[in-house]
Amino acid sequence: MSVHHYIACDLGAESGRVMLGRLDDGKLTLEEIHRFANGPVRVNGSLRWDLLRLFDEMKKGLGKIAARGIKPDSLSCDSWGVDYVWLREREPMLSVPFHYRDPLRNEGAFERAFAVVPAETIFAETGIQFMTINTLYQLQADLVSRPWVFKSADCFLNIGDYFNFLFSGVVRAEESLASTTELYNPKKHRWSRTLQSKFKLPKKLFPEVVPSGSVLGPLLPDVAAETGLADLRVVASCSHDTGAAVAAVPVSGNNWAYLSSGTWSLLGLESKKPIITEQSRAHNFTNEVGYGGSIRFLKNIIGLWIQQECRRAWAREGHAYEYTGMAAMAEKVPPLRVLINPNNPRFGTPDRMPQKIVDYCHETNQTPPATHGEFVRCILESLALLYRRTLDEMEEIAGKKLTTLHIVGGGSHNLLLNRLSANATGRTIIAGPSEATAIGNVLIQALALGHLASLDELRRVVRESFAVTTCKPEDSAIWQQAYERFRQLPI
Numbered sequence: 001m002s003v004h005h006y007i008a009c010d011l012g013a014e015s016g017r018v019m020l021g022r023l024d025d026g027k028l029t030l031e032e033i034h035r036f037a038n039g040p041v042r043v044n045g046s047l048r049w050d051l052l053r054l055f056d057e058m059k060k061g062l063g064k065i066a067a068r069g070i071k072p073d074s075l076s077c078d079s080w081g082v083d084y085v086w087l088r089e090r091e092p093m094l095s096v097p098f099h100y101r102d103p104l105r106n107e108g109a110f111e112r113a114f115a116v117v118p119a120e121t122i123f124a125e126t127g128i129q130f131m132t133i134n135t136l137y138q139l140q141a142d143l144v145s146r147p148w149v150f151k152s153a154d155c156f157l158n159i160g161d162y163f164n165f166l167f168s169g170v171v172r173a174e175e176s177l178a179s180t181t182e183l184y185n186p187k188k189h190r191w192s193r194t195l196q197s198k199f200k201l202p203k204k205l206f207p208e209v210v211p212s213g214s215v216l217g218p219l220l221p222d223v224a225a226e227t228g229l230a231d232l233r234v235v236a237s238c239s240h241d242t243g244a245a246v247a248a249v250p251v252s253g254n255n256w257a258y259l260s261s262g263t264w265s266l267l268g269l270e271s272k273k274p275i276i277t278e279q280s281r282a283h284n285f286t287n288e289v290g291y292g293g294s295i296r297f298l299k300n301i302i303g304l305w306i307q308q309e310c311r312r313a314w315a316r317e318g319h320a321y322e323y324t325g326m327a328a329m330a331e332k333v334p335p336l337r338v339l340i341n342p343n344n345p346r347f348g349t350p351d352r353m354p355q356k357i358v359d360y361c362h363e364t365n366q367t368p369p370a371t372h373g374e375f376v377r378c379i380l381e382s383l384a385l386l387y388r389r390t391l392d393e394m395e396e397i398a399g400k401k402l403t404t405l406h407i408v409g410g411g412s413h414n415l416l417l418n419r420l421s422a423n424a425t426g427r428t429i430i431a432g433p434s435e436a437t438a439i440g441n442v443l444i445q446a447l448a449l450g451h452l453a454s455l456d457e458l459r460r461v462v463r464e465s466f467a468v469t470t471c472k473p474e475d476s477a478i479w480q481q482a483y484e485r486f487r488q489l490p491i
Contacts, residue, residue: 084162
C-alpha cells in the first residue's frame with residue numbers, strides 16, 4: 001500500500017491546529033505541525049472573529065510541512081458551526097464576522113423568529129435544536145440591524161467552508177456544516193425553501209451544497225507559491241468539527257452513543273434517518289447530517305466552557321493552572337457536595353464565571369465552593385450528571401438502549417471527568433482518541449481520494465491506530481441519589 005499524507009486545518013473556539021496525517025499500510029499517525037490561539041475579539045461593543053489572522057496561521061503550518069519536503073495529497077478545513085462570513089466578488093470578506101456568543105446580537109432571537117414562523121414549523125423543516133446562536137437567528141439579526149448586507153453580498157459561507165474557499169477559490173457549502181444552520185432540510189438534503197421564503201432570505205445568498213468528502217479542486221496558485229506546496233487538492237471532508245469527530249469514533253456494533261467533549265459537549269447517537277418528532281422537539285434534540293448522509297441525533301450542551309472560563313478568571317487573579325493541575329485539585333475534594341445545572345443560561349455567557357457559580361449556589365440554598373478544587377469538582381460532577389439526563393432522554397426518544405458512551409475530543413484526556421461520567425451515567429465509558437476531529441478530517445479525505453473504501457474501513461483504521469481507555473461505573477447508589485438532587489435543580 002502506498003503512503004499518503006493529508007493536512008487537516010482544525011479550528012476550535014480556543015485554538016486552531018494544522019495537523020499532518022500519514023496513512024501507511026492501514027495505520028494512521030497524526031502529528032501537530034502548528035498550533036495557534038483563537039478567540040473572540042471585542043470591537044465597538046461586539047464580539048468578532050479574526051479570520052484573516054487564522055488563515056495566515058494556517059498558511060504558516062502549510063509552509064512548515066513544505067519545508068520538510070513532504071508532499072501531501074490533500075487538505076481540508078473543519079470548524080465549529082453556525083457562524084458565517086459574507087462574500088462579495090473578490091473581497092476576502094464583506095464584513096468582520098460575528099462571534100456566536102455576541103450577547104446583543106442573540107437578544108430576542110426566538111421572539112423575532114417565532115413571530116414570523118412557528119417553532120413547530122421550523123423544527124419540522126430542519127430538525128435542529130433551538131439555540132439563539134444558530135445561523136437562522138444571526139441572519140435575522142442581520143436583516144434587522146444590517147439590511148445593507150443582503151443587498152451587497154453574493155452569498156454567505158460558514159467558517160470551515162470559508163477557509164476551504166480561501167484555499168481553493170471554490171464556493172461550496174459542505175452538508176454536515178450546512179445542516180447546523182437551522183436552514184437546511186435533512187430529509188430533502190437541500191436548503192429549506194419554506195424557511196427561505198417565509199423569512200425573506202434570498203435564495204441567491206445560499207451556496208450550493210455538496211456531500212461530505214467532495215473534492216473541491218486544486219490549491220490556489222498564489223497559496224501554493226506562498227506555502228511551497230503544489231499538486232495539492234482541497235477537499236470538503238466534514239467541514240463541521242463534530243461531523244468529522246463522529247466519523248472517527250472507533251466503534252463496532254450497536255448500542256453506543258458518542259460524546260464529542262471540548263468547549264461544547266455534543267452528545268448523541270448515529271441514525272440512518274432524522275428523528276423529527278414532537279418528543280425530540282420538546283427535549284430540544286438536533287438532527288445534523290454526518291458522513292454518507294447519516295444523521296447525528298444529538299444535543300449540543302454546554303461542556304468544558306464553564307471550567308475554561310473559571311481558568312481564565314483565576315489566571316487574571318494570578319493563578320495560572322494547566323488542566324491536569326485543575327483535575328488534580330478536584331481529585332482531593334470530597335465528592336458531590338454541591339451541584340449546578342450547567343444548562344442555566346448564565347453559564348453560557350463569558351466573564352465572572354466563579355461568581356456566577358457562587359450566585360447559583362446561594363439561590364439554590366447550597367454552600368458555594370470555597371477553593372478552586374471545589375469549583376472544578378462541582379463543574380465536572382454536574383456535567384457528568386447532565387450527560388446522564390441527556391442519555392436517558394435519548395434512549396426514550398430513539399427507542400434504543402445505549403450501554404456504551406464513546407468520549408472523543410480534547411475532553412477525553414480528562415480522566416477524572418471520564419470516571420465521573422461512568423459513575424453518573426451507569427454506562428461503560430470508552431475514551432479516545434482525543435484528536436478525533438482531525439482524524440476524521442484526514443480519513444474522510446482518504447475516502448474522497450479513493451485511498452479507503454468505506455466508513456467501516458475508516459473506523460477500523462482508527463481502532464487499529466489509536467489507544468483508548470475504559471471506565472466502568474461504580475458507586476451506583478450514591479450517584480443515583482446525586483442524580484435525584486440534580487433533577488431538582490432549576491434551569
